[in-house]
Amino acid sequence: MREIDISTVTEAVQRLCLEANYVAAPDVRKAFELAAEREVSPLGKQVLTQLLENMRVAEVERVPMCQDTGTVVIFADIGQDLHFSGGLFSDAVNEGVRRAYTGGYLRSSIVDRPVGKRTNTRDNTPAVLHLHLVDGDQLTMTMLAKGGGAENMSQMRMLTPGDGLDGVLNFVVETVERAGPNACPPVIVGVGIGGTFDSVGTLAKQALTREIGSEHDDPQIQEIEGELIQRINNLGIGPHGFGGRITALAVHVEIAPTHIASLPVAVNLQCGPAARLRRVTI
Ligand code: SF4
Incomplete structure (x- = not known):
């Protein structure tokens, strides 16, 4: 049985949230470059070129690509031979989200209840978590930020x-x-x-x-x-x-x-x- 401290999960989630918001992934960038080549509408081409420039600026300036920094959704594949010590897995994930969104100046987009007062939780928590048990002793987390x-x-x-x-x-x-x-x-x-x-x-x-x-x-x-x-x-x-x-x-x-x-x-x-x-x- 492998053991990892829950703080490792928090730090990993913090990094995932910051990188995802600041830096377009290589497959996204490549898809935009191809699309800009293939688009036949001049206005459409111009929009794609501007969006590529937006990605470049976001990466260089370390600012979010979009003002809507999204709901954090995490698919966690947890090896059956892995044990977390030092706290709850879900708390560790939310602490990572909290640190990224408050420290990284990412907009807080989550309200505590869907109807009624809809008070902003002010740190973009909670994340939506999907947990899957898999073979082995590793943890794989796939994080998406889903815009409204x-x-x-x-x-x-x-x-x-x-x-x-x-x-x-x-x-x-x-x-x-x-x-x-x-x-x-x-x-x-x-x-x-x-x-x-x-x-x-x-x-x-x-x-x-x-x-x-x-x-x-x-x-x-x-x-x-x-x-x-x-x-x-x-x-x-x-x-x-x-x-x-x-x-x-x-x-x-x-x-x-x-x-x-x-x-x-x-x-x-x-x-x-x-x-x-x-x-x-x-
Ligand atoms: S859907 Fe929301 S997050 Fe996505 S680009 Fe539009 S405004 Fe930004």
Whole structure:
């Protein structure tokens, strides 16, 4: 059994939050460079070029890429042979978020209750945590900062098997179309298909944690992703909704077994201009 002090988790989360907000990940930057080359609309091209400049300035000046510094979501894969000492895992994660958002001058975007007074917690806590037990004695944390604009335009629907693949594809494309400029395109589209009402949203979010443009290992899913990105980019929404070919940088689909009577689908949108994702293994 390996033991790590909980302060290691706090320090790692603090670093993840700061880096994710200040520095665009290499796959995001590369996707924007390719998109700027491919975009045919002059205004769309200009928007993409300005967003690349925004990433450059944020990195050099160590300021956030966007004023909405997001809800912190962490997928933690915890090895079964790992033991945390010195406190609770969730407290350590939230302490890391607190230190990053207060010390790093990142906007606090979380309110303590969804209706009523909605008081700001003033340190961007609590984070949303998804815990998974895995083999081994290591901890891998994948952190996303999810902006309100893209999160608000995400959707889930309980389709039935009769709706079939066409029903799924239409729902995904309609969701991106309805989002229009509000999700700050170009977006990354995370799609979850299968599971249950509660798990399909998490699956869609997990789909966003794949490297942009990475190929799914299942050929059928590859085909679905290919068709979806084509249909989405044919919508003509374009960068920031100013029109153009590049509405999505990538579509990532993940599937899970489901009930014989069910076909749950969830679409979680991530804004490209502030696609903040970091991963660490301890
Ligand atoms: S959706 Fe993303 S890019 Fe748009 S304001 Fe929110 S965090 Fe920023």
